[in-house]
Amino acid sequence: MRHTISVLVENKFGVLSRVSGLFSGRGYNIESLSVGETIDPNISIMTIVTSGDDQVIEQITKQLNKLIDVIKVVDLTEVDHVEREMILIKVAPKREDKAEVLRLVEIFRGKVVDSSPQTYTIEITGDEKKIEAFVELMKAFNIKEFVRTGKIAIAREGVK
Amino acid sequence: MKRTGAQIVIECLKREGVKHIFGYPGGVVLGIFDLLYDDKDIQLVLTRHEQGAVHAADGYARSTGRPGVVLVTSGPGATNTVTGIATAYMDSIPVIVLTGQVPTKLIGNDAFQEADIVGITRPCTKHNYLVKDVKDLARIMKEAFHIATTGRPGPVLIDLPKDVLGDKTTFHCPDKVTIRGYNPKYEGNRWMIKQAANEIQKAKRPVIIAGGGVVHSDASKELKELAELTEIPVIMTLMGLGVFPGTHRLSLGMPGMHGSYYANKAIQESDLLIAVGIRFDDRVTGRISSFAPKAKIIHIDIDPSSIRKNVRVDVPIVGDAKRVLKVLVEMLKEGGKVQWEAVRKAWLKQIEKWKQERPLSYEFDENIIKPQFVVEKIYELTKGKAIISTEVGQNQMWTAQFYKFDRPRTLLTSGGLGTMGYGFPAAMGAQVAHPDKIVIDIAGDGSFQMNIQELATCVTYKLPVKVAILNNMYLGMVRQWQELFYAERYSYSHLDTVPDFVKVAEAYGAVGLRATKPSEVEPVIKEALKVKDLPVVMDFIVDWKEKVFPMVPAGGSLDEMIFGEEKKEKKKLRAVK
Numbered sequence: 053m054r055h056t057i058s059v060l061v062e063n064k065f066g067v068l069s070r071v072s073g074l075f076s077g078r079g080y081n082i083e084s085l086s087v088g089e090t091i092d093p094n095i096s097i098m099t100i101v102t103s104g105d106d107q108v109i110e111q112i113t114k115q116l117n118k119l120i121d122v123i124k125v126v127d128l129t130e131v132d133h134v135e136r137e138m139i140l141i142k143v144a145p146k147r148e149d150k151a152e153v154l155r156l157v158e159i160f161r162g163k164v165v166d167s168s169p170q171t172y173t174i175e176i177t178g179d180e181k182k183i184e185a186f187v188e189l190m191k192a193f194n195i196k197e198f199v200r201t202g203k204i205a206i207a208r209e210g211v212k
Numbered sequence: 213m214k215r216t217g218a219q220i221v222i223e224c225l226k227r228e229g230v231k232h233i234f235g236y237p238g239g240v241v242l243g244i245f246d247l248l249y250d251d252k253d254i255q256l257v258l259t260r261h262e263q264g265a266v267h268a269a270d271g272y273a274r275s276t277g278r279p280g281v282v283l284v285t286s287g288p289g290a291t292n293t294v295t296g297i298a299t300a301y302m303d304s305i306p307v308i309v310l311t312g313q314v315p316t317k318l319i320g321n322d323a324f325q326e327a328d329i330v331g332i333t334r335p336c337t338k339h340n341y342l343v344k345d346v347k348d349l350a351r352i353m354k355e356a357f358h359i360a361t362t363g364r365p366g367p368v369l370i371d372l373p374k375d376v377l378g379d380k381t382t383f384h385c386p387d388k389v390t391i392r393g394y395n396p397k398y399e400g401n402r403w404m405i406k407q408a409a410n411e412i413q414k415a416k417r418p419v420i421i422a423g424g425g426v427v428h429s430d431a432s433k434e435l436k437e438l439a440e441l442t443e444i445p446v447i448m449t450l451m452g453l454g455v456f457p458g459t460h461r462l463s464l465g466m467p468g469m470h471g472s473y474y475a476n477k478a479i480q481e482s483d484l485l486i487a488v489g490i491r492f493d494d495r496v497t498g499r500i501s502s503f504a505p506k507a508k509i510i511h512i513d514i515d516p517s518s519i520r521k522n523v524r525v526d527v528p529i530v531g532d533a534k535r536v537l538k539v540l541v542e543m544l545k546e547g548g549k550v551q552w553e554a555v556r557k558a559w560l561k562q563i564e565k566w567k568q569e570r571p572l573s574y575e576f577d578e579n580i581i582k583p584q585f586v587v588e589k590i591y592e593l594t595k596g597k598a599i600i601s602t603e604v605g606q607n608q609m610w611t612a613q614f615y616k617f618d619r620p621r622t623l624l625t626s627g628g629l630g631t632m633g634y635g636f637p638a639a640m641g642a643q644v645a646h647p648d649k650i651v652i653d654i655a656g657d658g659s660f661q662m663n664i665q666e667l668a669t670c671v672t673y674k675l676p677v678k679v680a681i682l683n684n685m686y687l688g689m690v691r692q693w694q695e696l697f698y699a700e701r702y703s704y705s706h707l708d709t710v711p712d713f714v715k716v717a718e719a720y721g722a723v724g725l726r727a728t729k730p731s732e733v734e735p736v737i738k739e740a741l742k743v744k745d746l747p748v749v750m751d752f753i754v755d756w757k758e759k760v761f762p763m764v765p766a767g768g769s770l771d772e773m774i775f776g777e778e779k780k781e782k783k784k785l786r787a788v789k
Contacts, residue, residue: 062393066342070334077335107520114517120339120359123393 054083055109056135056205059098059116060124063089067121071098074119080104080112084137084202095123099204128205135205139183141198143190144171153193160186171196217346217377218243221310224353224385226253230281232272232644233257234265238285239325240312240374245283257644257673260665262289264637266296267663269307271638274624275599276645277430279306279360286312287325290371291332295631298336300367302628303424303451306360307367309337315375316344330371338366346379351386358389363396364515365428396514400531400539407527408486408510409543413550415484415508417559418444421467421496424451424627425489425513426533427620432456434537435488441541443556445563447475449490450612450627458616459596464563465572468496469764470609474566476762476770479504481562488512489533492522493628502769512536570775572613574758581730583607583682583754587614590652590680593737598650599642601625601635603659605689607682609760611654633662636679640666643675650678650741657683657710667720670747677747678740684756685710692759696774717749726751 061067068087075082083101090097102112109127116125128135145153150172157164157174160182166173176186180203187198215223221244225233233256237245248256259265262284269280284293290311300307314323330342339359341352349372356368412418426435432455439446439462446456447464456463467475479485485507490496497503503523510527511519519528529536574584587610590598596616601624602608608625617623624642626634639653653660660681670677682688690705714724723746727736733752740748761776 066330066334069331073334111517111521118515118517120391120394 053105053109053129054101054103055127055129056133056203057100057102057113057116058126058128058205058207059100059122060090061096061098062121062123063094063096064121067096068098070119070121071100071116074115075102075112078111078115080108084200086202086204088204099202101203126207128207132208132210133205134208135179135203136177137180137183137203138175138177138201139187139198140165140173140175141187141190142171142173142196143193144196145193149193153190156186156189162186213383214380215383216243216380217343217349217372218247220346220349220381220383221353221372221377222247222251222254223383224350225281227385228353228357229278230254233281233283234259234268234272234641235283236262236265236285236289238287238289238312240286240314241283241310241372241377243374243377244310256283257669259637259669261663262292263296263633264640264663264666264669266293266307266309267299267631267634267637268641268644268666269309270296270300270305270634271601271624271641272645273300273305273307273641274638275621275642277428277621279308279357280641282307282309284309284311285325286314286329287327289325290329291327294332294336295629297333297367297369299626299629299631299634301336301338303626304365304428305367306365308356308360309367309369311369311371312377313342313371313373316373317375319373329369333369336367337369338364340369340371342371343373343376346376346381349376349381350384354386355389355391359391359394363394364425397516397530398514398532398535400512400529400536402539404527404529405536405539406543408512408529408540409547411484411508411510411527412442412444412486412544413547417482417562418442418484418486419464419478419482420444420446420486420488421449421479421490422446422452422455422488423449423490426452426455427489429489429514429533430620431488431534431537432620434534434541437541438537438544441544441552443552443560444486445478445560447471447478449493449496450608450625452490453612453623454617454620457618459618466612467770468493468498469766470613470760470762471764472572472613473570473762473773473775474563476764476773477566478563479507480770482507485509486512488537489514491515491518494522497522498764498768498770498772502771570762576730577755578730580755581727581733581752583684583752583758584610584614585730586680586682586733586752586754587611587654589733589737590654591615593734593741594650594652598622598652599624599639599646601639601642601651601653603635603653603655604630604632605656605659605687606692606758606760607654607656607659607688609689610682613760615654632659634659636660636677637663637666639677639679640670640675643670643677644673651676652678652680655679655681656688657681657685657713658687658707660713661711664716667717667722667747667749671721674745675747676744678750679748680737680750681713681752682754683710683713683751684754684758686756688756688758689760691756695759696763697765713749713751717747722747722749724749724751726753728753
């Protein structure tokens with residue numbers, strides 16, 4: 053099963069390597085990993101999407117907790133949370149398809165962030181399903197390339 | 213007054229109570245070596261290889277419980293420590309490794325003798341540091357000792373760039389260490405401990421398995437109390453040997469691949485396993501799916517990730533073995549008067565039957581030295597009071613089987629990583645810590661050659677380490693596997709050219725002795741034990757055909773032990789036909 057794990061870490065050099073090394077060294081998967089500073093510049097947060105059975109996920113959580121530079125590990129899959137990902141996708145549609153592409157961008161509440169005579173570069177934000185649905189639609193319009201940020205996630209403030 | 217980084221390193225070591233460092237000099241750490249030149253409080257033991265230095269620090273730590281310290285230079289000096297660090301990491305040994313590094317401005321430039329040792333050792337240290345600013349140095353030194361020695365112990369490496377060692381700052385060493393991501397849990401959950409007590413009260417066929425965690429936690433007393441109170445037999449893993457007296461009526465010795473028949477039987481038939489400070493290594497469990505099939509499992513360990521890593525656990529208790537066992541014993545005592553002896557009678561009788569059925573044994577021969585005989589003689593002549601180290605392979609297993617360890621910290625052996633070449637330098641480190649004790653490395657001819665250069669160190673510092681080589685001219689354990697599982701095809705396991713170890717010893721200025729007949733074994737050991745100021749190499753020419761039994765073939769279940777008689781029986785059968 054897929055899990056989204058949020059890892060609070062000391063913002064020190066080498067931390068990313070400690071975390072990613074733990075995954076590769078023990079044979080765990082990383083499907084995506086994103087990292088950035090938090091409100092406290094000494095602390096960063098990593099959002100890791102991984103998969104495995106319950107025993108593997110338990111080990112991943114425990115092993116992460118063992119790293120000295122890891123402050124806190126939360127398996128967001130177990131709690132209500134919001135997930136977002138962003139994609140930048142460059143397409144080169146035929147002249148007659150351009151209007152259709154723009155219409156789809158609008159439907160997906162995306163933005164055209166760059167254009168050239170042949171191409172549009174489109175920004176879409178959303179959960180994984182939305183991103184994938186958009187990519188699927190764009191396949192008809194000659195995708196040149198795309199980049200994805202990987203998932204970030206945050207727990208919803210609990211209704212107690 | 214401002215101090216240099218090098219001065220801060222020395223001052224911090226002194227504050228930690230360090231008396232000995234094992235090391236090897238080189239360009240970028242000369243600043244520290246210069247201070248050690250006339251330092252009165254700290255003695256550096258100059259080994260002949262950096263790997264030897266780390267194993268020595270490891271042996272020092274295992275035999276004392278205090279962290280061992282290593283100081284080496286950058287590049288090759290640092291990379292040579294890696295095997296030693298990985299060895300300490302697998303067995304949770306507190307070792308502080310100080311490595312020199314090229315100046316910060318040159319890092320990443322492929323400078324002379326530059327190696328990314330922090331990157332290289334990240335997966336085999338508990339934590340490591342690259343010091344980029346001399347102002348952080350004192351805090352990092354303090355943290356390193358704290359991390360290495362608390363929780364589940366382990367090696368910590370500090371990489372020291374040359375310029376940082378030369379830079380000056382006001383010395384300020386924090387009194388307390390606070391690391392928000394590191395708070396080991398020592399107290400076990402009382403409710404869980406209560407569950408454990410309940411299970412113990414219900415159990416008919418319980419057995420304790422104690423491991424290295426009991427050594428680190430110094431919990432021998434508590435363990436003995438539990439075992440004697442409840443009349444539960446005690447099995448010890450290789451790392452745990454000595455935490456419970458090997459001569460005790462409740463001791464079943466070691467389980468697993470080369471464990472005793474009765475230890476493995478007890479595990480497979482038990483209805484409750486009380487595992488303390490063990491991590492259920494594959495050499496202990498055999499095939500997981502058929503491990504202890506009838507037992508509930510209580511697992512006490514300070515490392516949460518050890519629990520449920522390999523085996524299912526019914527009562528998990530995260531905490532320090534000493535504290536948890538103490539509470540557990542209290543609870544069992546409060547639980548009312550149980551006639552433990554009566555409750556346990558049938559189970560102990562069954563175990564006694566297994567002990568009679570298949571004791572650990574070998575066939576004595578008058579003409580050729582059996583390696584087990586040498587181990588037995590060493591045990592007898594040292595009255596079980598020596599500190600014993602081993603190399604890895606047959607020598608290690610025979611030692612575990614035939615030397616009865618009665619106290620913790622008297623067996624130094626590379627259990628997790630299985631590092632050949634560990635035993636001799638580890639014995640050397642233990643001898644530095646215990647100058648008046650008898651320290652013996654039980655070795656193989658293959659392993660000893662992997663760090664034989666440390667003879668020079670022992671001669672220099674007048675360290676009377678004894679090396680007992682069980683010389684079979686083979687990589688014996690490899691040969692055993694090839695005989696049993698590879699159709700007797702002895703591919704590259706025969707060491708055709710084994711040096712004359714007596715002459716080698718003498719060339720280094722050490723004492724060399726040899727025994728080729730069983731009758732010579734005792735005189736040689738006695739002679740060796742008389743030597744007080746030089747290392748002694750005892751070359752025992754042993755039966756090369758001898759194998760370690762019982763044996764659970766890799767991946768087999770603990771029920772599937774072989775005893776070495778099968779083949780003989782087959783031959784007999786053939787003769788009858």
